[in-house]
Amino acid sequence: MIADREHFVIELAEDQPVNDIFADGRDLYLEIGSGKGEFISQYPISHPQWNFIGMEMSEKRIRVCLNKLSVEKNPNVRLLREKADAGIAKFFLPESLCGVFIQHPDPWPKRRHHRRRLFQQDFLTALAGIMKPGAQVQISTDHADYAAWIVAEFFKSPHYLCLQDDPIQGHGNLDEHVVTWFEREQRQLGYPPNFMLYKRI
Ligand SMILES: C[S@@+](CC[C@H](N)C(=O)[O-])C[C@H]1O[C@@H](n2cnc3c(N)ncnc32)[C@H](O)[C@@H]1O
Numbered sequence: 207m208i209a210d211r212e213h214f215v216i217e218l219a220e221d222q223p224v225n226d227i228f229a230d231g232r233d234l235y236l237e238i239g240s241g242k243g244e245f246i247s248q249y250p251i252s253h254p255q256w257n258f259i260g261m262e263m264s265e266k267r268i269r270v271c272l273n274k275l276s277v278e279k280n281p282n283v284r285l286l287r288e289k290a291d292a293g294i295a296k297f298f299l300p301e302s303l304c305g306v307f308i309q310h311p312d313p314w315p316k317r318r319h320h321r322r323r324l325f326q327q328d329f330l331t332a333l334a335g336i337m338k339p340g341a342q343v344q345i346s347t348d349h350a351d352y353a354a355w356i357v358a359e360f361f362k363s364p365h366y367l368c369l370q371d372d373p374i375q376g377h378g379n380l381d382e383h384v385v386t387w388f389e390r391e392q393r394q395l396g397y398p399p400n401f402m403l404y405k406r407i
Contacts, residue, residue: 211272215287218297234258235253237308237309239263240271240285241309247275247283250283251280254282259283259284259285263290292328293332295335308343309384310388310399312324315352320355325355325359331363342404347399348389354374369404374401
């Protein structure tokens with residue numbers, strides 16, 4: 207049964223920050239590109255002391271996420287149907303996010319499409335502005351070329367520190383990693399994820 211859409215999908219008034227949605231003031235975490243909802247429906251269950259926003263631009267995917275969410279099991283989850291880009295700061299209060307999760311962002315493999323990739327300097331700067339100092343960004347991608355691109359973009363940005371000896375790790379050493387639909391698919395095709403971990407300075 208599709209969970210209560212009005213409960214989960216945020217409708218913001220003009221200039222209202224997403225932070226207002228939870229009245230309890232708990233630490234706020236963001237997932238970008240929730241896809242079919244594995245992470246946003248599972249991870250928050252083991253972190254009931256935190257609140258989570260799943261940001262997903264596709265209406266179809268939002269509906270799939272809703273199928274996995276339950277008002278009873280996921281009281282600390284809401285969904286935001288928006289595209290994350292350099293304008294992301296308009297949705298959140300400055301320095302308010304305690305952590306960000308991005309699993310398998312669209313790689314846009316063709317060179318002429320690289321400008322569509324999420325990880326660009328203007329996005330990283332805007333994201334840093336809404337993250338608390340010390341907050342972490344966890345990223346995974348099966349796409350080796352995009353992993354190298356992501357590392358290069360973070361390296362150029364003055365706002366982040368790489369937290370791994372090797373910036374691209376081929377094994378999931380990240381706490382309580384949730385295997386998503388896309389990760390499972392790509393593993394079966396022989397493309398395991400590359401993991402990256404950064405801290406907002
Ligand atoms: C390759 S899928 C991965 C989904 C999920 N994270 C997983 O690992 O299975 C990428 C997802 O991110 C969404 N997406 C892509 N770009 C986005 C953006 N800029 N903002 C929000 N969602 C985005 C897509 O609609 C899609 O659901």
